[in-house]
Amino acid sequence: MKGAMFGPFFVSEEMSDNDKTESYGNEIIAAIERATGLDEIEKIRVAALGRSGVVTGMMQALGKLPKEDRAAAGKSLNALKTGIEERLAAATRKFEAAALDARLKTERVDITLPVKAGITGRLHPISQTIAEVVAIFGEMGFRVAEGPHIEDDFHNFTALNIPPEHPARQEHDTFYFPETAPGQRKLLRTHTSPVQIRTMLKEKPPIRIIVPGRTFRSDHDATHSPMFHQVEGLAIGENIHMGQLKGCLIEFCRAFFAIDDLPVRFRASYFPFTEPSAEVDIGCSRAGGELKIGAGGDWLEILGSGMVHPKVLANCGIDPAKYQGFAFGMGIERIAMLKYGIPDLRTFYDSDLRWLRHYGFTPLDTPSMIAGL
């Protein structure tokens, strides 16, 4: 008899075809319930549904039945087959989950154990730089805020005073998702500024946030990567003025580059979401073709800033007659390259362990203002 692993089957010649089907089914199901592992489940599957399995055999025998009985027998046989398949799948899931649990138990790592001496793991310069920026602004009373990478037009552009026809949109080389409805499409945020909007919409001033995070633009060469990082700053209050913007950013530049007398210059500029706007340059020297940060008669642009545009405040339900604020944004890769002398942006994402050993940081040296950066 085929499928001997279920035998002896309680079928007899007097039984109707339906009863036989049921009897086979009950035994197969009982076998699945008795099974203690994936191997047995597989054996049952082969014995029941495999090429020479019991159910397969019964299916083939259908053709020999009298025509008038065929439909009913076929129907109950199909129901049996589906029932068996479902139970096999459920049992497979159960045993797989149990196997995974067992494996996770044996592979458990206690992350609270002290680090072994000689460990070679390194912090990526991006992580290190973000930690440094957060430490500096944290000391000034800014807290970290975050927002989604997938944004909509309103948060990334419109609320920031960049309406659909605004030329600034072209400069952003935006990655768009397919339309979900006419005129409705999500995008990958092109800057961290949408988090300004998200924060102002849900919180009341005073606000002081710093927003490190990933940003995306369709651009790729030695100084541009389609994915890069920015850090955004936002301070909103009743008496915020440009002097505070300047003070915070001068202090930041000097602390970050660890140069007490680093020259910092504010150059009038334009952003749709700030008015007035200023780009910030730090002093450097390019003598002999070598770039050196510090007093040297030359300038290097490192960030964008300005007083939050009254329209942006109003777009977020904040009364511009009562509140003012400043905002700034900078590229993390750029300041990391300058501080740590990393020449090519693309190497940040090569995942080359030799590069990481060279430019990476000891993971337990948390940057702080007290310990020095």
Ligand code: PHE
């Ligand atoms: N979002 C701007 C950019 O990506 C930077 C910026 C932020 C400028 C905040 C001013 C104020 O270029």
